[in-house]
Amino acid sequence: MAAFHFNITTGAGTPIYRQIGDQVRLGVATGALAPGDPLPSVRALADRLVINANTVAKAYAELVRDGVVESQQGLGFFVASKKRQVYSRAERLRRLHQALEAFVHEAVFLDFTADEIRESVDEKLADLELQPKPAGEKA
């Protein structure tokens, strides 16, 4: 992997550590990050994003906990070869629907129509270049 870019938006609702983790997950999902690829070092990424090193460390720790990346003592962090599925499908669906509920309620409260909501979701997903997964992968 050559050029994998992180970008974070501070001040938004989403915590920085979560944004970092999500971008790694997304990279793995889209294939931008392949198994074995190294992640930037904690310090390097913290410097590049001008954020606290603890924040990067927290993001990486969560990725390790979830089996997305693996830590090689003294070498750094690498994309895991095969990802463990941490949450059960039921649990994942439960959390998805909870998040969805919050989003749709806010949108309805803001007086947006179903079409406007759908459109905004489509745009956002296109932005993320979230592609359907190749074949028989996780999820």
Place this chain on the structure above:
Amino acid sequence: MAAFHFNITTGAGTPIYRQIGDQVRLGVATGALAPGDPLPSVRALADRLVINANTVAKAYAELVRDGVVESQQGLGFFVASKKRQVYSRAERLRRLHQALEAFVHEAVFLDFTADEIRESVDEKLADLELQPKPAGEKA
């Protein structure tokens, strides 16, 4: 309106004051709460939910700011007769995108694909029977 029930989950991620606000908004949206209906008094609701009165007051204050309910000096809070359009279109879009960001981040975190996300949104919108706005009304 006869029996409007509040129930809160403590220990969950969502703050109590927000849970209260959301339930009132939802009640208004579904018609369970009609314009002019009184809300429980701050102290009464605090007692009933076994939480602090300040927490209820904070929830109610936010509802007033958003034009959902109105305060009648010395009498308490009542569902607003006609919901005002408090926010500018730019602000409403900003809030929509912020809510969307949080939702999509959670979905990505949970490893759902773009198709799965879109599908879940469609289902949810269908559930709500959210129709295009008839005229100058809110959906």
Place this chain on the structure above:
Amino acid sequence: MAAFHFNITTGAGTPIYRQIGDQVRLGVATGALAPGDPLPSVRALADRLVINANTVAKAYAELVRDGVVESQQGLGFFVASKKRQVYSRAERLRRLHQALEAFVHEAVFLDFTADEIRESVDEKLADLELQPKPAGEKA
């Protein structure tokens, strides 16, 4: 911006949290506070003014809601780079009329004539050198 001073009058009619908010708004309006300038931390300001931290937090939260300042997670509050137009025209008019009502009631209570009231408003506006908006800017 070097030295921005807050001073509050306790025992007056105006709540402390509002006095703080007003002083920030005024500072922003006059340019004493420039976009990006940090506000004192909640705890620091509370200590300096010898008031409770919650009171400062309440003031800051209102400023965030109104788009005057922005919160940077873990870093504190900063003057917003460009003031958003948060409220709809209807809402802004509603607030103007409410403020006007309070003012005129006080003036009538104090037995001032219509001419005296008008004159005092003219003087005040002249003082502020409030000019018609140049372009898409705020006055």
Place this chain on the structure above:
Amino acid sequence: MAAFHFNITTGAGTPIYRQIGDQVRLGVATGALAPGDPLPSVRALADRLVINANTVAKAYAELVRDGVVESQQGLGFFVASKKRQVYSRAERLRRLHQALEAFVHEAVFLDFTADEIRESVDEKLADLELQPKPAGEKA
């Protein structure tokens, strides 16, 4: 005095007792209420306005304190023959400017121009039918 009408707006910022007091003061100022004219009884006005009798009593008490009306034991309240000036001119100006300051700050914050502010004040004063005082009266 035959038909003197009170109307109060509940839910606004101004307390009801203040609205009642202001309308009496205004009536006296415009001549709608002449010295010796009776005010509605506390109970009658409370019934008519569908408010608490304590609220009317509080308004009347303040008017008596300020020398606008006089209480005749067992008969009720009457417009005072000659009004005492309660506050010094300096004090009245101080309070006027304080109220004005709050109003103008709010208006400026809401992005209204000087012209818009002046216009809104003129309209409001016209609504109140606040006329210049006849001759060498108070104020």
Place this chain on the structure above:
DNA sequence: GTGGTCTAGACCACG
């Protein structure tokens, strides 16, 4: 009775 403001202090998330 109603809500509004403020305090002192705890505990948590994020950086």
Place this chain on the structure above:
DNA sequence: GTGGTCTAGACCACG
């Protein structure tokens, strides 16, 4: 370090 939420309780204005 930063802010966010919540509690328990006081005191006040308004009705």
